[in-house]
Amino acid sequence: xxxxxxxxxxxxxxxxxxxxxxxxxxxxxxxxxxxxxxxxxxxxxxxxxxxxxxxxxxxxxxxxxxxxxxxxxxxxxxxxxxxxxxxxxxxxxxxxxxxxxxxxxxxxxxxxxxxxxxxxxxxxxxxxxxxxxxxxxxxxxxxxxxxxxxxxxxxxxxxxxxxxxxxxxxxxxxxxxxxxxxxxxxxxxxxxxxxxxxxxxxxxxxxxxxxxxxxxxxxxxxxxxxxxxxxxxxxxxxxxxxxxxxxxxxxxxxxxxxxxxxxxxxxxxxxxxxxxxxxxxxxxxxxxxxxxxxxxxxxxxxxxxxxxxxxxxxxxxxxx
Numbered sequence: 001x002x003x004x005x006x007x008x009x010x011x012x013x014x015x016x017x018x019x020x021x022x023x024x025x026x027x028x029x030x031x032x033x034x035x036x037x038x039x040x041x042x043x044x045x046x047x048x049x050x051x052x053x054x055x056x057x058x059x060x061x062x063x064x065x066x067x068x069x070x071x072x073x074x075x076x077x078x079x080x081x082x083x084x085x086x087x088x089x090x091x092x093x094x095x096x097x098x099x100x101x102x103x104x105x106x107x108x109x110x111x112x113x114x115x116x117x118x119x120x121x122x123x124x125x126x127x128x129x130x131x132x133x134x135x136x137x138x139x140x141x142x143x144x145x146x147x148x149x150x151x152x153x154x155x156x157x158x159x160x161x162x163x164x165x166x167x168x169x170x171x172x173x174x175x176x177x178x179x180x181x182x183x184x185x186x187x188x189x190x191x192x193x194x195x196x197x198x199x200x201x202x203x204x205x206x207x208x209x210x211x212x213x214x215x216x217x218x219x220x221x222x223x224x225x226x227x228x229x230x231x232x233x234x235x236x237x238x239x240x241x242x243x244x245x246x247x248x249x250x251x252x253x254x255x256x257x258x259x260x261x262x263x264x265x266x267x268x269x270x271x272x273x274x275x276x277x278x279x280x281x282x283x284x285x286x287x288x289x290x291x292x293x294x295x296x297x298x299x300x301x302x303x304x305x306x307x308x309x310x311x312x313x314x315x316x317x318x319x320x
Contacts, residue, residue, distance in 0.1 A: 010314045011310075012124060012125055013121060013125060013314070014307075014309075014310040015124065017117065017121060017309050018306060019124075020117055020121075021302065023212050023216060024212060024216030026216065027212075027214075027215075027216030027220065028216045028220020029220060030220070031217045031218075031220040032220050032221075038221065041214060042286075044210060044213070044214055045214055045282045045285030048207060048282055049171065049172060049173065049286050051203060052203055052207045052210060053173045053176075053207050053279070054175070055200040055201070055203040055207075056201075056203075056205070056207040056208075057173055057177050057204070058176045058179070058180045058200050058204070059197055059201035060138055060201075060204065061138075061180035061184060062183065062184065063197060063201065064135050064138050065138070065142070065181070066184075067184070076136060076139035076142070076143070077140065077142040077143030077144075079140070079268065080114070080140045080144050080271070081143040081144075081147060083112075083248065083268075084110050084111060084112075084147055085110075086244070086247065087109055087240070087243075087244050088106055088110040090109070090239050090244075091106045091109035091110055091235070091236070091239050094235045094238075094239065102232065104155055104293070104294060105232055105235065105236055105297070106155055107155040107156045107276075108236050108240070108276045108280065108301070109235070109236045109239040109276075110239070110240075111147070111148050111277045112144065112240075112271055112272075112274045112275070112277060113275050113278050114140055114144050114271055114274065114277070115137060115208065116208050116211050116278050117274050117278075117309075118137055118267075118270055119137055119208070121270060122270075125266075126263065126266075129263055132263060133263060133267065136263065140267065142177070142181070144277075145174070145177045146174055146177055148280075149174035150174050152277070152280065152283075153283050156284060157283055157284060157288050157289045173279075211282060212278065214282055215278040215282075215298075218281045218284075218285065218291065219281075219295055219299045219302070222291070222292055222296055222299065226296070227296055228293045228296050232297070233297055233300055236297055237300070237301065237304060241273060241301075241304055241305075241308045244272045244273075245272045245308070245312045248268055248269060249272075249312070249315070249319070252265055252269070253319070265316070266313065269316045270309055270313055272312065273305075273309045273312040273313070275298070275301045276297075280294060280298070281294065281295065
């Protein structure tokens with residue numbers, strides 16, 4: 001392995017992830033020192049789920065989703081769903097003897113922070129291609145978002161014995177995603193007034209910093225005296241940061257995507273190695289769930305993420 005080439009790839013990615021980690025750390029400290037209360041964070045979580053995040057989804061879909069320009073756009077969201085389902089299947093196998101009690105661990109193993117972490121990383125790594133990177137990232141989220149806000153929300157927030165129902169799946173972000181995609185695919189978005197798109201975009205721009213802040217505040221409020229079982233953490237971490245990246249790189253190596261579309265190949269590698277979705281914490285804040293255990297596992301995951309993203313992307317690059 002070329003160590004100098006590895007370090008050249010590793011350093012900028014680590015700096016990008018570390019900058020986000022600093023925001024998480026700062027908000028966590030604000031909660032620790034009681035500058036921000038738990039009631040404040042809960043209110044922010046409710047507003048983010050019911051207003052800001054649906055606005056972001058709606059505006060981004062209508063502004064950036066253009067099936068005509070990218071004929072094979074459907075490959076990206078389908079790849080996202082495939083990555084999630086494979087991770088869910090592996091995690092379900094590893095936790096099979098403890099289900100449904102530990103079904104929330106399946107969500108942590110499979111649902112990635114596809115936007116809040118990946119977009120800032122892309123901004124730093126691909127400054128001249130960021131618009132294109134953001135569009136590809138959006139297409140990836142197009143596959144993730146419906147799963148995250150339906151099945152994912154059920155896995156994380158449902159009580160023991162509770163069955164999945166359409167009412168429990170029809171969250172505001174899920175409805176906004178499906179509605180916006182329908183408007184685009186039927187060309188009805190042409191009849192949506194610009195003032196609606198600009199207003200929802202304005203509100204949606206608050207989503208990423210708010211979600212990052214809520215994540216840090218929640219992680220900062222967990223007790224560091226109570227930790228989840230080591231075996232649970234090891235299983236989540238092994239799926240999230242080892243097995244899925246290896247499978248992703250193996251599948252990519254069987255294709256010619258590295259040559260034909262290197263930016264998309266890099267995106268897949270980054271997404272395979274990113275930490276669990278910040279929205280899992282927001283879901284718990286609004287709908288309930290094991291905040292202590294989920295927060296503890298996510299805290300460990302975000303520390304590992306500082307190394308996992310730059311490491312796997314560097315390995316992918318030097319393989320070429």
